[in-house]
Amino acid sequence: MDFVGSHILSVQQFERADIDRIFTVADMMEPFARRQRVTKVLDGAILGNMFFEPSTRTRVSFGCAFNLLGGEVRETTGIQNSALAKGESLYDTARVLSGYSDIIVMRHPESFSVAEFASASRVPVLNGGDGANEHPSQALLDLYTIRKEVKAAGKGIDNLRIAMIGDLKNGRTVHSLCKLLSLYKNLSITMVAPEELQMQEDVVEMLRTAGHHVYITDKLEESISRVDIAYSTRIQEERFASKEEADRYRGRFRLNQSIYTQYCEPNTVIMHPLPRDSRMDANELDNDLNENPNLAIFRQADNGVNVRMALFAMILDVVDQVEQYARPVNWYTKR
Numbered sequence: 354m355d356f357v358g359s360h361i362l363s364v365q366q367f368e369r370a371d372i373d374r375i376f377t378v379a380d381m382m383e384p385f386a387r388r389q390r391v392t393k394v395l396d397g398a399i400l401g402n403m404f405f406e407p408s409t410r411t412r413v414s415f416g417c418a419f420n421l422l423g424g425e426v427r428e429t430t431g432i433q434n435s436a437l438a439k440g441e442s443l444y445d446t447a448r449v450l451s452g453y454s455d456i457i458v459m460r461h462p463e464s465f466s467v468a469e470f471a472s473a474s475r476v477p478v479l480n481g482g483d484g485a486n487e488h489p490s491q492a493l494l495d496l497y498t499i500r501k502e503v504k505a506a507g508k509g510i511d512n513l514r515i516a517m518i519g520d521l522k523n524g525r526t527v528h529s530l531c532k533l534l535s536l537y538k539n540l541s542i543t544m545v546a547p548e549e550l551q552m553q554e555d556v557v558e559m560l561r562t563a564g565h566h567v568y569i570t571d572k573l574e575e576s577i578s579r580v581d582i583a584y585s586t587r588i589q590e591e592r593f594a595s596k597e598e599a600d601r602y603r604g605r606f607r608l609n610q611s612i613y614t615q616y617c618e619p620n621t622v623i624m625h626p627l628p629r630d631s632r633m634d635a636n637e638l639d640n641d642l643n644e645n646p647n648l649a650i651f652r653q654a655d656n657g658v659n660v661r662m663a664l665f666a667m668i669l670d671v672v673d674q675v676e677q678y679a680r681p682v683n684w685y686t687k688r
């Protein structure tokens with residue numbers, strides 16, 4: 354695809370070669386993302402960071418990524434703090450905000466709302482998560498992390514064995530990740546969820562059509578016993594009709610160090626898009642995994658900066674100028 358000036362709304366826009374290009378640029382961003390160098394290539398540019406749903410990582414890392422390229426960030430958080438609460442349409446909001454920004458990232462609780470917003474925007478829009486539908490930048494950083502983590506074992510993405518665990522029905526990160534994985538070859542993907550929260554049929558079908566082996570189960574231990582990646586997710590409480598309904602599923606699939614030692618192969622990488630729900634009744638990834646070298650969750654979050662820098666640089670067409678405006682940082686850094 355041609356990235357310059359494009360919206361990023363769904364991972365279905367990408368072909369495998371596009372992913373390779375994003376990852377090459379993301380690798381190039383490493384010294385900037387780790388704060389060894391800075392570049393001013395986007396000096397004067399403005400990102401409109403519009404988050405109409407709770408967010409920590411996605412909002413801050415998109416903002417940091419833009420800052421690290423030298424640009425400025427303007428934010429709106431919460432529908433209640435915006436004119437959407439006064440009945441303004443997404444169309445009007447998009448027309449207005451796109452007059453104030455060079456690029457926009459938007460998160461919104463309704464599926465396909467970001468696409469609706471983008472169709473009225475005069476500048477490129479990146480989907481920061483639209484309801485239970487998609488989370489393209491998260492899927493890219495997840496795949497980027499998978500690629501990095503398995504490299505040491507001499508593996509690539511093709512032929513991997515992956516378990517996806519938790520709320521696969523409502524989790525937009527796993528929807529986008531599965532769609533991306535359908536571009537690769539010969540994967541074994543085990544969907545571990547209560548029947549009511551299983552992965553939607555069209556995504557399973559897409560993976561099977563791409564030639565992957567997909568297993569559906571609600572048993573955690575046997576599913577994680579022969580995988581390269583165990584990708585855990587949170588029960589998406591905000592998508593349920595009531596907290597009580599979500600409570601029925603919370604804590605169903607807990608991974609801790611003793612389960613890991615007993616069932617997993619020694620190199621199984623543990624991932625999670627975060628936030629992990631660390632409350633007692635959920636605790637999907639126990640704190641006792643924190644010292645496990647295969648717990649990749651914080652490396653995964655770090656990688657979000659590289660990948661988001663890559664997307665901005667490619668869409669705003671400055672990849673070739675990053676170096677020209679770069680210099681080492683002046684301050685002490687230890688990372």
Ligand code: NCD
Binds near residue numbers: 410524
């Ligand atoms: C995810 C999301 O918002 O979909 N978080 C994130 O962006 N890293 C996952 C979640 O909230 O469970």
